[in-house]
Amino acid sequence: MAGRRSAGLLLYRGTATGVEVLLAHMGGPLWARRDAGAWTVPKGEYVPPEEPWDAARREFQEELGVPPPDGPALPLGEIRQSGGKVVTAWAVEGDLDPEQVEPGTFEMEWPRGSGAVGTFPEVDRVAWFGPDGARARLVAGQRVFLDRLAVRLASGA
Template identity: 45%
Template sequence: MPKQSAGILLYRMTDNQPQVFLVHPGGPFFRNKDEGAWSIPKGEYVDGEEALAAALREFEEETGQAISGKFIELQPIKQKSGKVVQAWAVEGDIDHDTIKSNLFEIEWPPRSGKKVSFPEIDRASWFTIDIAKQKIIPAQAGLIQELEGLIS
């Protein structure tokens, strides 16, 4: 069974132009990666767990902020790893400068025996649709395209 994630594609209208909220993964592997590295806030969930509830939990864990509104279910996408991502679009606004992400721990540097904690998300930002399509993990670009069709 492939792994499954659930996430939220938050958007807002600024001067009649849509913007989407994306997050950048924390930790040493993504430190110098930008284009094609950003993501919607999302996380894994287990069978039997309601996907939208998991998406809301993950959004709050990764940003430190809860989100509510009218959720629009998007078509699931499959990432290169085989992971299936179920996402919902919702209109809203949060301050990207005040996110507070949960931490994860890894051995760093590799084979050093030292455990180091990193934020799951090291930064977040609002992007126009065109820029977001360049910044996001390529497989997730379909979520932005679908949103664009729904709100235009």
């Protein structure tokens, strides 16, 4: 599985209490009862020659069912998740009502080995979180994106 690449957009907004980020809870039966470590930057896989930025915008639309916001993008770089997937992310300032999200779906055999194929949402919900809430919920490998965003915003990025 090494060599897989994903790209995503981390939406952020300023509030009276500080910066919040929009995270997506991974859909499907494997994640249904989990909270901590079960949220992700809205992202998806791509294959070069598709550019990561184009893939990030496409996947945002596919996963959330709403267009990505326009505006300046802050590069957050790449990380390698524990499974070997390389994730590239950008932060974009914007606002989005979680109630407007209409997630895309995927199919998988469930329960495994049963021969039955079910259709599940790519993400089953999205929500805004402050830094501590986001850090507690985000997949461990992606937490560095929160740190990089904080540095970019503090430096006037």
